[in-house]
Structures are given as structure tokens and as C-alpha cells.
Amino acid sequence: MSNLRKNYSEVYDKYVKKIYRFVLLKVNSAEIAEDLTSEVFMRGWQSFKGQGPDKIENIQAFLYQIARNLLADHYRQETRAQFVSVEYAPPLPDAKQDLEEMSFIQSDMERVKAALVSINDDYREVIVWYYLDELKVPEIAKILDKSEPTVRVLIHRALHALKDELK
Amino acid sequence: MKQSQLVRQLKSLRELEPSDNWVSFTKERIFAGEPEPMGLRAGVLSFFPLFRYKLALAPIISVLVLIGLFGFTRQTLPGDFLFSVKKMTESAQVTFSSGIEKPETQLRLANKRLEELSRIAENNQVGKLDPAIKEFQMNIVQATKDLAAFDINVTSSDPLAIKGLLAETKKMTENKERVESVLGAIIGDTNELDSAILQIEKQTAAYLITDLEKRTLQESDLQLLNQARDDYNAGNFATSLEKIWILSNK
Numbered sequence: 057m058s059n060l061r062k063n064y065s066e067v068y069d070k071y072v073k074k075i076y077r078f079v080l081l082k083v084n085s086a087e088i089a090e091d092l093t094s095e096v097f098m099r100g101w102q103s104f105k106g107q108g109p110d111k112i113e114n115i116q117a118f119l120y121q122i123a124r125n126l127l128a129d130h131y132r133q134e135t136r137a138q139f140v141s142v143e144y145a146p147p148l149p150d151a152k153q154d155l156e157e158m159s160f161i162q163s164d165m166e167r168v169k170a171a172l173v174s175i176n177d178d179y180r181e182v183i184v185w186y187y188l189d190e191l192k193v194p195e196i197a198k199i200l201d202k203s204e205p206t207v208r209v210l211i212h213r214a215l216h217a218l219k220d221e222l223k
Numbered sequence: 224m225k226q227s228q229l230v231r232q233l234k235s236l237r238e239l240e241p242s243d244n245w246v247s248f249t250k251e252r253i254f255a256g257e258p259e260p261m262g263l264r265a266g267v268l269s270f271f272p273l274f275r276y277k278l279a280l281a282p283i284i285s286v287l288v289l290i291g292l293f294g295f296t297r298q299t300l301p302g303d304f305l306f307s308v309k310k311m312t313e314s315a316q317v318t319f320s321s322g323i324e325k326p327e328t329q330l331r332l333a334n335k336r337l338e339e340l341s342r343i344a345e346n347n348q349v350g351k352l353d354p355a356i357k358e359f360q361m362n363i364v365q366a367t368k369d370l371a372a373f374d375i376n377v378t379s380s381d382p383l384a385i386k387g388l389l390a391e392t393k394k395m396t397e398n399k400e401r402v403e404s405v406l407g408a409i410i411g412d413t414n415e416l417d418s419a420i421l422q423i424e425k426q427t428a429a430y431l432i433t434d435l436e437k438r439t440l441q442e443s444d445l446q447l448l449n450q451a452r453d454d455y456n457a458g459n460f461a462t463s464l465e466k467i468w469i470l471s472n473k
Contacts, residue, residue, distance in 0.1 A: 061254060066249055076241045090241060101253050136412045168232045169239075187233040219229060 064104050068097055069113055074189050075123050081184055082127050084173045092130060096123045116191075117199040124181070171221035179214030186211050300339050301358040302351035329366035330391035330423065336362050337398040342404065367422055389468055392427040395420055396461045422461035431467045444470055 075096050080089035099122050104112065112118050172180050178200075185191040185199070197207045296309040313332055320328045336359035371451045399420045432455060435448050447466050454463035 065250065065254070068253070072246055072249070073240050077236070077239050079455075080239055081236070086241075088251075090245055093241070094252065097253055098251065164232050165235050165238070168229075169236060183233065187230055188237055215226065215229065218233075219226075222229070 060105050060109065063109055064101055066120050067100075067104075067119075071116060071119055072097065075119055077188060078120065078181075078184050079123055079127065081169065081172050081180060082177070082192055083130070088130070092123070092126050095126055099126075114195075114198060116195070120185075120199050139184075168218075169221060174221055175214070175217045178210060179217045182207065183214045183218060240343070272372050290436070300343055300348070300351055301336070301354040302348075325471055326366060326369040327387040329362060329369050330388065330395060333359060333362035333366050333423070334391060334398055337395065337402055341398065341402045345461070363423060367426060386471055388427060389431060389464065389471055392424060392464055393468055395423060396464070421460060424464055425455075427468060428455050428460045428463045432463070435467065435470060440470075 072093065072132075075088055076093045079092045079096070080086065083089055083092065096119060100115075100119050126142070149177075172183065182196060185196050186193075189209070191199075193204050193211075194208050196211075197204045200207065200210075202210075291367075292305075292308065296305045296312070299306045299309050317325065317328050317332070336355065340352075340355045340359055343355050352443065399417075428451070432448070432452055435451075438446060447470055451463045451466035451470070454460070
């Protein structure tokens with residue numbers, strides 16, 4: 057058990073920041089990102105000690121897969137929770153005022169971050185993996201269970217989609 | 224926006240990181256309730272597997288260290304650094320001895336001092352001679368005091384106590400001869416030793432003769448007791464004790 061714990065502790069140290077960033081760029085909330093990331097590693101640890109590390113072929117792909125599943129669950133629950141009466145809904149923000157505020161505080165980084173949150177999930181994932189986490193195409197192909205040429209095309213399209221979003 | 228510019232901006236997003244506090248707190252939460260691995264916090268003693276359980280072993284190790292220390296101090300001599308520890312354990316032995324056993328315990332300690340004196344003399348450790356003689360004298364004085372306060376009526380009811388007392392006195396006479404043979408050549412004069420031992424022999428013989436006089440003895444034993452008394456009156460306490468020894472072992 058102590059060896060397993062030591063190994064998983066190393067896994068945690070290596071991937072916690074990547075998984076957090078991956079989740080944050082989807083949910084755009086540090087608090088939710090922390091909750092979901094912590095859940096990713098909790099579940100990862102349960103599987104790690106239950107199945108044993110030998111059964112997990114690629115720990116990185118395994119953790120990203122858990123994160124993707126949790127994000128899907130999170131949005132499924134959020135969609136359900138949004139069916140509330142209009143009477144109880146908070147007043148809609150003034151879009152014009154929001155844009156004005158944003159124009160003051162938005163740096164380039166904020167703009168890219170906002171654009172990433174807005175694009176298609178598949179595009180955002182490959183962009184994060186390829187450009188931020190510097191995963192190789194075969195690694196991304198393994199996580200997505202797709203062929204390498206398909207992943208290359210996906211990355212190309214994702215970058216175009218992001219450019220369009222930033223225009 | 225050019226592609227290279229966009230990629231550079233994307234890479235700047237690597238700065239998005241969770242706080243260090245959250246990272247370490249979450250890690251602790253994940254492993255909460257799991258046994259701690261050796262390598263993480265076991266510290267400098269982790270190379271020795273036994274110390275994985277060092278908290279549980281702490282009392283056992285302390286006892287073992289104490290036993291080792293007391294075992295080691297048994298070999299120390301007067302004038303050595305750890306001799307005071309040895310004396311401490313001996314004082315505890317005397318304290319926990321019953322009233323009947325106390326003189327015997329004191330005599331046994333006096334014998335130990337004699338044996339140490341003998342070792343010191345044999346090894347020619349001149350520097351330790353003085354403290355060793357002083358220690359022996361202190362034990363003898365204490366043994367004499369204990370014998371003086373000894374209630375012969377109580378002792379006579381315990382044959383084992385009498386035998387023990389006699390055995391220690393006999394041993395002291397033998398030790399004295401051995402010490403004298405070595406020590407005499409070194410310090411030339413063993414009068415102090417002689418008078419101390421003589422005092423013990425005298426007192427022990429007196430008590431034991433009184434005790435034997437109260438018993439019903441056979442004719443031959445009575446004759447031996449008379450001879451022991453005569454020796455005592457003549458000042459031959461060691462010879463008197465020899466005869467008492469024979470009588471006590473019958």
C-alpha cells in the first residue's frame with residue numbers, strides 16, 4: 057500500500073496542474089475547477105489502488121478521461137438545475153455594461169481564455185493538450201481513441217475556430 | 224492575428240495554476256486514512272525497516288537502552304564516568320531489600336567492591352585505587368551499621384537469611400586474601416581493609432553464635448559450636464565463622 061501511495065503521489069504531483077487547467081478552461085471558475093480536479097484525483101486513486109497501476113495502461117490518458125466524464129456529468133447536472141421559474145431567476149446582466157468592463161480588464165490572455173471557453177469541446181480539448189500540455193499527436197489520439205491523421209485535422213480546425221472566435 | 228501570435232498567447236495560459244495550498248491540501252485529503260509510506264515522512268531513520276514502527280517501538284527501545292546501559296555499567300569500576308549509574312541501581316537494590324535481607328545485600332555489595340579492588344590492583348590502574356578503597360569502606364561501614372541494627376530474633380526464624388549472611392561473610396574473607404596478595408604489593412599497607420573486614424566477621428559471628436545457642440543441637444554439633452565460641456573469644460573470627468558455616472550446612 058505504501059508503494060502504491062508513493063507512486064500515486066508522484067502521479068498527482070506531475071498531473072494536478074494540467075488537469076486543473078484542463079478543467080478550468082472548460083468551466084471558467086476556479087472554485088468549480090478545484091472541486092472537479094480534486095474529484096478526478098480521488099477517483100483516480102480509487103482505481104489506482106483497486107485495479108493496481110499495472111492495469112492502467114496510460115495514467116495521463118486515464119486521468120483526462122475521468123476529467124472529461126466528470127465535466128460531462130457537471131454540465132448535465134447544471135442543465136437540469138437551470139430549469140427554474142423565471143420569478144426566481146437573477147436579473148440578466150446588462151450586456152453593454154459587461155462588455156465595457158471587460159474591455160478595461162481583458163488582457164490578451166483573458167481574451168484567449170474566454171475564446172477557448174466558448175469554442176466546441178473537442179476543439180478546446182485538443183488545443184489545450186497540444187499547445188498547453190504539449191502532448192504529442194499519438195498521445196492525444198490515444199485519449200480520444202481516434203486515428204492520428206484525424207487528430208491532426210482536429211487540431212488544425214480547432215485553431216481556426218479559435219481564430220474566428222477572437223475576431 | 225497570425226498563427227504564431229495565437230500560439231504564443233495560448234502558451235501564456237500555462238500560467239493558470241491552482242494555489243499551492245490547494246494542491247497540498249487536496250493531496251492530503253486523497254490520502255487521508257491511508258497508511259503513510261516510508262519514503263515520504265519516515266525521516267532519517269527510514270533506511271532501517273524496523274523504524275517504520277518507531278512510535279510503537281519507542282518504549283521498547285527505551286527499555287532496551289536502559290537494560291543495555293545498566294548491563295554496561297556492571298563492568299564499570301570506581302572512578303569511571305558511569306560508576307554513579309551503577310551505584311544508583313545498587314542503592315535501589317538495597318532500598319527494595321526487606322529488613323532481613325539488608326545486611327546480606329550490603330555485604331554482597333561490599334564483596335563486589337572488593338572484587339573491583341582486586342581487578343584494579345591486577346590491572347595496575349593506580350588512579351582508581353583510591354576511589355575503589357573509599358567505596359569499599361563506605362559499603363563496609365553501611366554493612367556494619369545494618370548488622371548492628373539487625374534483630375537476631377527475627378533473623379533466626381529465617382534459616383535462608385542466616386545462610387546468605389554467612390556465605391557473604393565467608394566470601395569476603397576469601398576476597399580479602401586475594402586482594403591482600405595483590406594490593407599488599409602495591410600499597411604496602413592493608414590495615415584499613417583488615418580492620419573493616421574484621422569488624423564484619425566479628426559482628427556476623429556474634430549474631431550467628433547467639434542464634435545457634437538457641438537451637439537444640441546434637442552432641443557433636445554442640446562441641447563444634449563451643450569451638451566456634453572459643454575461636455570467637457580468642458579473636459579468631461574467620462575460624463569461628465568456618466565452624467559456624469559447617470554447622471549451618473548440616
